[in-house]
Amino acid sequence: xxxxxxxxxxxxxxxxxxxxxxxxxxxxxxxxxxxxxxxxxxxxxxxxxxxxxxxxxxxxxxxxxxxxxxxxxxxxxxxxxxxxxxxxxxxxxxxxxxxxxxxxxxxxxxxxxxxxxxxxxxxxxxxxxxxxxxxxxxxxxxxxxxxxxxxxxxxxxxxxxxxxxxxxxxxxxxxxxxxxxxxxxxxxxxxxxxxxxxxxxxxxxxxxxxxxxxxxxxxxxxxxxxxxxxxxxxxxxxxxxxxxxxx
Ligand SMILES: [Fe+2]
Ligand SMILES: [Fe+2]
Numbered sequence: 001x002x003x004x005x006x007x008x009x010x011x012x013x014x015x016x017x018x019x020x021x022x023x024x025x026x027x028x029x030x031x032x033x034x035x036x037x038x039x040x041x042x043x044x045x046x047x048x049x050x051x052x053x054x055x056x057x058x059x060x061x062x063x064x065x066x067x068x069x070x071x072x073x074x075x076x077x078x079x080x081x082x083x084x085x086x087x088x089x090x091x092x093x094x095x096x097x098x099x100x101x102x103x104x105x106x107x108x109x110x111x112x113x114x115x116x117x118x119x120x121x122x123x124x125x126x127x128x129x130x131x132x133x134x135x136x137x138x139x140x141x142x143x144x145x146x147x148x149x150x151x152x153x154x155x156x157x158x159x160x161x162x163x164x165x166x167x168x169x170x171x172x173x174x175x176x177x178x179x180x181x182x183x184x185x186x187x188x189x190x191x192x193x194x195x196x197x198x199x200x201x202x203x204x205x206x207x208x209x210x211x212x213x214x215x216x217x218x219x220x221x222x223x224x225x226x227x228x229x230x231x232x233x234x235x236x237x238x239x240x241x242x243x244x245x246x247x
Contacts, residue, residue, distance in 0.1 A: 003065040007117055010108040011062050016072040017101055018055035022048045024094060027077035028087055040084060047091075054124070061120050085142040092135045099128040200244055207235035 003011075025048035032041035062069050081087040102124045109117040213228030239245040 003062070003067040003114060003117070004112045007108060007112045007114045008062060008067040010105050011058050011067065011117065012070045012072065014101060014105050015055050015058045015062075015069065016074065017098060018051050018058065019071075020074050020077075021094065021098060022051035022055065023074050024077040025051060025091070027079060028081065028091065031079065031081050031087070032084075037084065040087075054127070057120065057123075061117060065116060085139065085146060088135060088139045088142055092132065092139050095128065095131045095135055099125075099132060102128055200239070200242060203235050203238045203242070203244075206231055207239070210235055 025044050029041045029044035029048060032038075032044060059069055061067075081090065102121060106118065106121045106125065108114075109121055210228045210231030213225045214232060216225075216228075236245065
């Protein structure tokens with residue numbers, strides 16, 4: 001039995017739809033490639049090939065049944081997408097729309113008593129269930145990342161640009177521990193320029209004790225306390241290096 005004109009028109013219309021799906025996924029793959037998301041790009045490219053395969057199944061159905069293929073212009077898909085989530089949401093909405101169209105196509109096949117087309121379209125109906133499930137899972141995972149993961153730069157409107165900027169490593173702000181370590185002088189030993197208040201007090205005490213030892217001398221110069229002088233000199237040097245005295 002020759003395929004009816006109505007069935008031919010409906011199948012031709014859906015061939016265009018499957019090619020439009022392939023075109024959309026290919027545009028998405030191109031965008032993900034430029035956004036440095038090769039995993040997304042690879043998966044989307046495979047989807048594009050699958051959609052082309054779907055179009056060719058209907059193409060073969062038409063020609064095998066003696067119908068005429070009339071290819072239609074394919075609308076240009078978007079070139080950019082706001083974010084991976086927005087991209088996948090669009091893919092899901094598209095698959096849901098395709099499912100509705102296949103149901104309509106199946107209704108036409110039933111009305112036209114096109115049994116062969118009905119049998120073939122049952123495969124398409126099952127395929128749509130699988131495709132909606134797969135894309136829906138990806139959307140769910142991306143939504144989960146958005147809620148529980150760290151804020152993603154790819155959620156901005158200029159997604160690819162944001163990705164490029166994120167690759168230019170920005171200096172990481174120091175942690176609390178690092179700030180504390182920097183605040184502590186690397187060398188707090190004798191002679192450090194980073195003397196704490198306690199250090200200064202101790203050195204001043206040493207200076208005073210040394211001076212007391214020196215002035216307590218009762219006798220010739222030869223009997224001046226060498227230890228006392230050493231303490232005084234070292235204390236003076238320390239106070240100068242610590243910024244307390246300038247000489
Ligand atoms: Fe498809
Ligand atoms: Fe699909």
